Amino acid sequence: MRAGPSQEEIRRHNLGALLRHVHLGGPTSRAELTSRMGLNRSTIMALTADLTAAGLVREELPRVTGRAGRPSLVVRPESAKVYVFAFDAGVDRLRAARVGLGGVILDRREADRERGPFSLDGDVATLVSFARQMQRKTRDDTVCVGAAAAFPGGIGNPGGVVRFAPNMGASDVPLGEELARRLGLGLPVTVGNDANLAALAEQSRGVGVGSRDLIYLHGDVGIGGGVIVGGQLLGGHQGYGGEVGHMVVNPGGRPCGCGSRGCLEAEVGERALLEQAGRFGGGKIGREAVRAIVDAADRGDVMVQESLGHVGDWLGFGVANLVNIFNPEIVVFGGMLREIYLGAAARVRSRITLTALAAARENLRLRTSALGDDVLLVGAAELAFSHVLADPLEALARVGS
Amino acid sequence: MRAGPSQEEIRRHNLGALLRHVHLGGPTSRAELTSRMGLNRSTIMALTADLTAAGLVREELPRVTGRAGRPSLVVRPESAKVYVFAFDAGVDRLRAARVGLGGVILDRREADRERGPFSLDGDVATLVSFARQMQRKTRDDTVCVGAAAAFPGGIGNPGGVVRFAPNMGASDVPLGEELARRLGLGLPVTVGNDANLAALAEQSRGVGVGSRDLIYLHGDVGIGGGVIVGGQLLGGHQGYGGEVGHMVVNPGGRPCGCGSRGCLEAEVGERALLEQAGRFGGGKIGREAVRAIVDAADRGDVMVQESLGHVGDWLGFGVANLVNIFNPEIVVFGGMLREIYLGAAARVRSRITLTALAAARENLRLRTSALGDDVLLVGAAELAFSHVLADPLEALARVGS
Numbered sequence: 001m002r003a004g005p006s007q008e009e010i011r012r013h014n015l016g017a018l019l020r021h022v023h024l025g026g027p028t029s030r031a032e033l034t035s036r037m038g039l040n041r042s043t044i045m046a047l048t049a050d051l052t053a054a055g056l057v058r059e060e061l062p063r064v065t066g067r068a069g070r071p072s073l074v075v076r077p078e079s080a081k082v083y084v085f086a087f088d089a090g091v092d093r094l095r096a097a098r099v100g101l102g103g104v105i106l107d108r109r110e111a112d113r114e115r116g117p118f119s120l121d122g123d124v125a126t127l128v129s130f131a132r133q134m135q136r137k138t139r140d141d142t143v144c145v146g147a148a149a150a151f152p153g154g155i156g157n158p159g160g161v162v163r164f165a166p167n168m169g170a171s172d173v174p175l176g177e178e179l180a181r182r183l184g185l186g187l188p189v190t191v192g193n194d195a196n197l198a199a200l201a202e203q204s205r206g207v208g209v210g211s212r213d214l215i216y217l218h219g220d221v222g223i224g225g226g227v228i229v230g231g232q233l234l235g236g237h238q239g240y241g242g243e244v245g246h247m248v249v250n251p252g253g254r255p256c257g258c259g260s261r262g263c264l265e266a267e268v269g270e271r272a273l274l275e276q277a278g279r280f281g282g283g284k285i286g287r288e289a290v291r292a293i294v295d296a297a298d299r300g301d302v303m304v305q306e307s308l309g310h311v312g313d314w315l316g317f318g319v320a321n322l323v324n325i326f327n328p329e330i331v332v333f334g335g336m337l338r339e340i341y342l343g344a345a346a347r348v349r350s351r352i353t354l355t356a357l358a359a360a361r362e363n364l365r366l367r368t369s370a371l372g373d374d375v376l377l378v379g380a381a382e383l384a385f386s387h388v389l390a391d392p393l394e395a396l397a398r399v400g401s
Numbered sequence: 402m403r404a405g406p407s408q409e410e411i412r413r414h415n416l417g418a419l420l421r422h423v424h425l426g427g428p429t430s431r432a433e434l435t436s437r438m439g440l441n442r443s444t445i446m447a448l449t450a451d452l453t454a455a456g457l458v459r460e461e462l463p464r465v466t467g468r469a470g471r472p473s474l475v476v477r478p479e480s481a482k483v484y485v486f487a488f489d490a491g492v493d494r495l496r497a498a499r500v501g502l503g504g505v506i507l508d509r510r511e512a513d514r515e516r517g518p519f520s521l522d523g524d525v526a527t528l529v530s531f532a533r534q535m536q537r538k539t540r541d542d543t544v545c546v547g548a549a550a551a552f553p554g555g556i557g558n559p560g561g562v563v564r565f566a567p568n569m570g571a572s573d574v575p576l577g578e579e580l581a582r583r584l585g586l587g588l589p590v591t592v593g594n595d596a597n598l599a600a601l602a603e604q605s606r607g608v609g610v611g612s613r614d615l616i617y618l619h620g621d622v623g624i625g626g627g628v629i630v631g632g633q634l635l636g637g638h639q640g641y642g643g644e645v646g647h648m649v650v651n652p653g654g655r656p657c658g659c660g661s662r663g664c665l666e667a668e669v670g671e672r673a674l675l676e677q678a679g680r681f682g683g684g685k686i687g688r689e690a691v692r693a694i695v696d697a698a699d700r701g702d703v704m705v706q707e708s709l710g711h712v713g714d715w716l717g718f719g720v721a722n723l724v725n726i727f728n729p730e731i732v733v734f735g736g737m738l739r740e741i742y743l744g745a746a747a748r749v750r751s752r753i754t755l756t757a758l759a760a761a762r763e764n765l766r767l768r769t770s771a772l773g774d775d776v777l778l779v780g781a782a783e784l785a786f787s788h789v790l791a792d793p794l795e796a797l798a799r800v801g802s
Contacts (some may be wrong), residue, residue, distance in 0.1 A: 005406070154760050163760045213638040225726075229630045229642075236728025237614040240761045241630075246725040248718055248756055250652060260756045317649055324647040325626075325726065327637025355649055355661045359555050359564045360641045 031072035077102035084384035087149035088376040092286040096130035099381035117169030128182040146384035148190040150376040154240040160191030166257035167222040197379025199226025207370035219337030223265040267314035276307035294343035312344025316351025323356040334369035432473035478503035485785035488550035489777040497531035500782035518570030529583040547785035549591040551777040555641040561592030567658035568623040598780025600627025608771035620738030624666040668715035677708035695744035713745025717752025724757040735770035
């Protein structure tokens, strides 16, 4: 019920909107921006001039014009010069990337991680050393405008405190502050729930582009969820929304790390699958173990097929519930759930058909992540860029470029 | 990524915002509006003049001023002159009300309904006759600006087609069109899912005022849900979102009218409670039967206490899942669930404590509907007024006043 915006607010909004166009859509001609943004040519020219002066975009002649007359200049994001650091702290692996404006992964590092409690000392040191290594390789005319991390847990923001993360043995861990302190770039480090960031990544650059109602399900050791409702990420009252892995699908079922029983995570997670396939406590764990199971099922191992089908059935129950609750346009399976879904798609689909309301599922699409193993890095990078897209000049003024 | 709004759009936005202030907040002084809306006095004066000329508000001297100097005029909604028709088509009862701007119920009618398929002929005729009776009693200087109906089913909009409603035996019923045709007011009749409208009603005028993350659960024969996420009603891709009554809480459990088993509605709905209490197929049904059970439990009937506790446990499972998925600030129990929750609150709470993540429930409030049996009429009235609040002058121009 606020009053309308001022002219200056409109200008800032438009600067952000133009930058978002080229950040997500890639190089775009002024003519195209004029038509897409519904603004006149002189306004587009002025906005582009401001963003060019700030070093965020540059204009150049298009390579091929196809038309007679003076060609419209193309506006490109300064991907090689303006970048963020993106971190992905997974149970089995630590990853970091330097990501340029426009979403280009310019450089990356990763290392395996021993399962066990997340360490604000060792694990953070590894992530920070990755960033330092990558930063040393940058040219002098580059500028880091942000940093963000994806983490498999409930995050209290602002400040990026990990409130709970049973699969990482973490509770009330001030991850954002510690990363910022050790990075020493004078920049805050935002922290987001991994599946939430993946949902945003798939919606902005993956299989869900254009969808306003998307559910992303991430399988690691646990099951995380990111839900986009009417174009907005479901945060909830304190930001812990989307914990669909702890929806009980099987009351009295398998014990879950959260203390409850029969959660989606307990019935569909890595441990449930390995145990039922008779492969728990053996050699392989994590993604490698899940891939081996799906391969064995493909080769005709009946016991493994049955365990995969069983897990697929519970996954179907979970998805059917979410379809009835959210009426999504698309459900995306990422992380380990990509393999599980591909290995048990028929069971998942059949359970959804039996359980979800016909109207709620009639236009439903089930898809695997298009961004694959990069989904969390891409999502963290988008989070790191978000303040630049919200108010480009203000954000740059803050990093002092 | 659109460009900013024009001056005319800002004016329309501000007209709607001012009208919304007095519609929801009641009579408000110009000084208060100036401060709440962040606009200057002359703008507020101009907006109020426009709304006054349109007959939507009037200005008058405050009764008591408490301050020295010239008192600020109070802006009131024209509740007696500008009204909508609100309809509530329930399984056991048909209701209609004439509701004035500002949310005042000016007149009302209701009648019991035999359970059975909803009839586009008989049931609609009853609702329309209620509206006609009430309209005949209005003065000549009144104007009907809209009409809307609450219905326990999935609604396809625009057009207000009931896509599915197992408890009303209705599918693909063009309710909105038929109501509009028979009313003959030259106005469209919007139709909304009953629990969705109740969620909006509780958020705008009930126990959830100010909450941006609210879940409303409505018990009739079935269980409906309305979910508000970040201040917006969860609609989903086609508008069928919020069907939490068909979340499976007990796989393989009691059969549900939707064709599945173990849905929240099947485990917590009227039939489950009556059967378990040994009172199904007897005399009483509906709200009366549920009240009798809660009363018997209060008086110490052990079998009834146990069946109520059992139902409360499943309700707790359902709410715990929703708490993990949505991290709401408040969950509101309405319709028959008001009685069930009051009769089994300890069981519901205990199940939520066992099952929901601690962080997601730490600030949770569980409440019963503040609007009681009027909640659906209030919600339908808000739906009917929504186009007036979105663009007051345009809406009035359309009704030709």
